[in-house]
Amino acid sequence: MKLQRSGYMAGIALTAMLALAACGSDNTTEPSGSSNSAGSATDCGTGSLTAQGSTAQKNAMDEWIKAYQGKCSGAQINYQGTGSGAGIEAFVAGTADFAGSDSALKPEEKAKADAKCAGGEAVDLPMVIGPxxxxxxxxxxxxxxxxxxxxxxxxxxxxxxxxxxxxxxxxxxxxxxxxxxxxxxxxxxxxxxxxxxxxxxxxxxxxxxxxxxxxxxxxxxxxxxxxxxxxxxxxxxxxxxxxxxxxxxxxxxxxxxxxxxxxxxxxxxxxxxxGKTIAGAKVSGKGSDLALSIDYGTTEAGAYPIVLVTYEIACSKGSAKAKDIQAFLKYTSSTAGQDALKDLGYAPLPESVRSKVETTVAAIS
Incomplete structure (x- = not known):
């Protein structure tokens, strides 16, 4: 399915500032998918999360964690940029609650990661575009x-x-x-x-x-x-x-x-x-998995061909910390969360992808 360029390119200008309305230290309940304003970006988790992986998304994670914890005083998140391979290994071993990876799970990795998710599966959630x-x-x-x-x-x-x-x-x-x-x-x-x-x-x-x-x-x-x-x-x-x-x-x-x-x-x-190259990407994952396939040979005028999409890898079901993982990823996949990346050398997800990630995150349990 072709990704729509308009929503993506509209968010490219590297001038916006993060505007995240307070969600406070208490848990709040916002309608699923209601992320058109910063105030409806996410619920607030109250537990601690440990994650690691992609160094490509480390700067994005640092920004997200700072903003999220600033508004959600009960939440604590630690993300270490150890590399995508180490992140996936830690997720499979149970020492990371979710992992960051610059590549979607390969078939042999997917099988091991799925086994970690009791009653669910490990899903690739595109979260950061890092040219x-x-x-x-x-x-x-x-x-x-x-x-x-x-x-x-x-x-x-x-x-x-x-x-x-x-x-x-x-x-x-x-x-x-x-x-x-x-x-x-x-x-x-x-x-x-x-x-x-x-x-x-x-x-x-x-x-x-x-x-x-x-x-x-x-x-x-x-x-x-x-x-x-x-x-x-x-x-x-x-x-x-x-x-x-x-x-x-x-x-x-x-x-x-x-x-x-x-x-x-x-x-x-x-x-x-x-963004012009990402506009030609296709969703290649099955079911709720949102792995993307990029056309590096795109003939789109003005397109820069070397891009990567970094993913969060999490259990769709079965994690003991599902609510806290979901709360944080609701923020990162929200419009407010994506807008927070504009001044950091990243590009926001196109809306057609962002909305699918948001829907998948809302189903985490």
Whole structure:
């Protein structure tokens, strides 16, 4: 089912401020789906929750937790950005009440996660759109164009100098230095890596032969821990290039490359350009599962092709903390919760997706 672009793009402007009316320390009851105003964003949970996973959504989680706990004094939420793989493992092991992941559950993960949910199933709830920036630190180069083939060759170690003819051909007139390229990737398992390599495998099949996975498979390069570690490495080291979520790129004031899309345009990464790619996504999950399938080769004019959607993974039924999980996720999936992300380098969910997430969360028990 095609996602509608209008509701999404209307929320892209990075100028709105969070307006969350108080829900107080007492539990409140709001009509399900009534989230058109900040005051009806959510009920207030009264217990504590422990969660971990995606570092891509860590900044979003920090903002959500601060706002939610500020209005719901009885609630306590701890989210650790340990990486998507670790988050799923913790959820399956029972040490996390819900998990954050930059990729929907794979079939083998889904079976284990379902077993954790007594009488229910583990569902993928798209919650944060985190465009992936290609960031670099090259002296004298502030406007770099790259395409999927060249990116694949760089990260596969086939292009090793910044003045390589393949890069020069995409950047007429640029003064590219004859210095070594140091490609930085994530250490450990990462949903960001999974999504970035998925883009390469689908957009540059001839040049990227490592498929996609949460663990980095290509030889060479330098590993860094977490999105913040990747951003710090690029910030401090000349000659580097890496992939990192837009929020981390902006927080570290990193220079971003323009990426060639399926329409043949070199596109700057903005919330609006990322939204044009998400507009072509389809819901691929079954039943209440809302996993999305992204078209990285979209020919939509002005679309930025490297995007990821980060999910919350929770039990539809069977969790001992179902009410508290539901209360928090009601807020994150509300209009107010999504609006809170606009100034953080994320993009709100398109309304056609947000409303489905809200409905699924309302059924958690």
């Amino acid at each position: 992936i920036a290609v960031v670099y630190n090259v002296d004298g180069v502030k406007d770099l164009n790259l395409d999927a083939s060249t990116l694949a060759k760089i990260f596969a170690g086939k292009i090793s100098k910044w003045d390589d003819p393949a890069i020069a051909a995409l950047n007429s007139g640029a003064k590219l230095p004859s210095v070594a390229i140091q490609a930085v990737h994530r250490s450990g398992e990462s949903g960001t890596t999974d999504n970035f390599t998925k883009y390469l495998s689908k957009s540059a099949e001839a040049d990227w032969t490592y498929s996609n996975a949460k663990a980095w498979k290509a030889p060479g390069g330098v590993a860094a821990t977490g999105s913040d570690g990747v951003a710090a490495k690029v910030k401090s080291t000349a000659g580097t290039i890496a992939y990192v979520e837009l929020s981390f790129a902006e927080n570290s004031d990193l220079t971003k490359a323009k990426i060639k899309n399926g329409a043949g345009e070199f596109t700057e990464l903005t919330g609006e350009s990322a």
